[in-house]
Amino acid sequence: MSGTYPTPRSAWSPPNWPSPRPTGEGLEAWCYTDRFSYRPGDTVEVSAYTTAGHYSLTVVRDGARPEVVHQQTDLPGTMPDTPADAYAEGCGWPVTARVTIPADWPSAMYLLIIRAEVDGHAVENEHFFVVRSAEPGRRTPYALVLTTSTLISYNDWGGANAYRGIGDDPAVDIASPRLSMLRPLSRGFLRKPPGAPRNRYEEPVPPFWEPRYPVYEWARLRDYGRHHADAFWATYDRPFAIWAEQQGYVLDYLTQDDLDRDPSALDGYQCAILVGHDEYWSWRMRDAIDALVDRGGNVARFGANFAWQVRIEGTTQICHKYVPEEDPVFGTAEQHLVSLNWDHPLIGRPATATLGLTGFAGVYAGYGASAPRGHGGLQVYRPEHWTLAGTDLYYGDVLGGHPSRIATFEVDGCAHVVQEGLPFATGTDGAPANLEIIAMGPAVRYEEDHFAGTVPLGDPGVAAVEEYRGTQWVEREDGSRRPAYGSAMMATFTRGEGTVFNSGTSEWVAGLIHRDWFVEHVTRTVLDRLGGAA
Incomplete structure (x- = not known):
């Protein structure tokens, strides 16, 4: 890859903000x-x-x-x-x-x-x-x-x-x-x-x-x-x-x-x-x-x-x-236990094999310079799915939008295609063949720098990523680079008699904090069915 991607100082590392530890001074x-x-x-x-x-x-x-x-x-x-x-x-x-x-x-x-x-x-x-x-x-x-x-x-x-x-x-x-x-x-x-x-x-x-x-x-x-x-x-x-x-x-x-x-x-x-x-x-x-x-x-x-x-x-x-x-x-001989991202071929056990989705196909939304003006929710694609029973949600509706914004911060997705308006997992990243993608939202792999490196970002990316996972970067015509894109996904799959529900959103709980009727209803439906009460 050509060009230089400016890496501003991370927003969490300003000068003169030490991590806590005993100093022996004052009351501790x-x-x-x-x-x-x-x-x-x-x-x-x-x-x-x-x-x-x-x-x-x-x-x-x-x-x-x-x-x-x-x-x-x-x-x-x-x-x-x-x-x-x-x-x-x-x-x-x-x-x-x-x-x-x-x-x-x-x-x-x-x-x-x-x-x-x-x-x-x-x-x-x-x-x-x-x-x-x-x-x-x-x-x-x-x-x-x-x-x-x-x-x-x-x-x-x-x-x-x-x-x-x-x-x-x-x-x-x-x-x-x-x-x-x-x-x-x-x-x-x-x-x-x-x-x-x-x-x-x-x-x-x-x-x-x-x-x-x-x-x-x-x-x-x-x-x-x-x-x-x-x-x-x-x-x-x-x-x-x-x-x-x-x-x-x-x-x-x-x-x-x-x-x-x-x-x-x-x-x-x-x-x-x-x-x-x-x-x-x-x-x-x-x-x-x-x-x-x-x-x-x-x-x-x-x-x-x-x-x-x-x-x-x-x-x-x-x-x-x-x-x-x-x-x-x-x-x-223990190389499969090497401590790096689960989707790397050195491990041979993609994240999707356990939970259906992976962080490396999603990541950021509504945080810093990552899709900052997005709706923040999950757009419904399969309203007939059991998780949405009784919600009155339609195709294209947004689950958990403002003020809940459940599909913000960090999110998970998987490799997929859209056919006739419906998303389908391709399985190329190890996702189960019966994975059902119920709802989705946009995400980026890293924050987009519109400021030529002059503004600290929450996650501007690191040079080391390129060394072993260069596909996360996409070149622009001018030689600079921008992050590749991902998706937030709510999905389910079954294996034998077991079921996995994955909201694919770290901020799902914000919908419960805001007492979002739709998010609460889906949460109860999932818990009742998977806990055996339904």
Whole structure:
């Protein structure tokens, strides 16, 4: 390819905005747990750091009606040393408190809040743990699988994550291929106030405007982590869980980490639910989902951006992404486990084989300089499909348009053709032959730079992509390059007696937040059918 594509500094890497880590100055308090999930009877080991003389821990069972279930007060504060590369190797702090899970704690998401006070000033931060059911499937057919691998990848606590942080130049984003679970979380993944910005435009943008990223502006002003809206509980799973509880659905909880470590984690459940941004998966995690479908279970995915293979090695997550040749398994008998995008032929297991769609056929919409004036919803092509029963939606209608804008930020699609007004998967990317594309929306692979490199973008693309996936770029006649295009898709397929529903949109939950009648109706239809109630 000829020409030079200008790469402006990423909007998330302005100067003088360091990632959180202990400084020993002022009032600080952080904590983490030794695992992400536990069963009744297990003991949670908590490691804490605070500049205060004492601190407290509060455990809150979160959801539609948050409930304080445990407290420890007047714990002695300590300031253990923190390695410079804690993001990769973990903090190594000693255990300072323990919480034994009572037998009567139900499966749920539990927030662990650390609080310290000095001279009337207080600081709080939070971690989490999941309690798994002692009898999977007994009280509910649904298991909500929390996307811990995407959380690990975006958590920049300690100085780096899977996108940025290594090196001294904020204009150059260098990611860490190794990320530890044994560290605190940047603020905002677990708790933030209602109305915090999301990764999309809420209102129409005027002609000749410059892209802005309210999520970063808001986070910097209020001392939240810059990636607070990119992953996990506060942005995605919590709004879904609250809505589901209010609708009468009972949920058990698991994490992706459980799927990796325990092949039987989904045994007993009829329907695995995935919500929001589940970008990172391990081979064993996919095995667990595939096994569920193969035995006649179902998947209800209200999420998007299935993209990268990771490996879990102890308490470390590995992902080399754009430099797979640096992965120790590259060129070995274990090369299928190399940590890069699932659609690469080195792996031989395309994303579409598990969930029908792939992040690399969709990606961005209504975010930054990516389809900024699009309708933000999914245009209906198969109104007769069972997922749309009872909605009164017609061919060409838009599901989840303004203000819900469910098909924004990151979306998934597949290779397809349109024949006589209907989209059909070609299968060239591994999509199942019986995949039904129900609704679609436009997307771009990377943000379009109309500003000659003078305006920071959220994802302007990286040179390394061209080295192994050059087809993502399309040349213009003038020699410059623009991103190739993709699509958001809502789709289903079956394998044996199992069914997979895929919304193909990370922002589906925004339709529930906005109480969009159509989005709520489809969500109930999917849950009832795949959970066995319909």
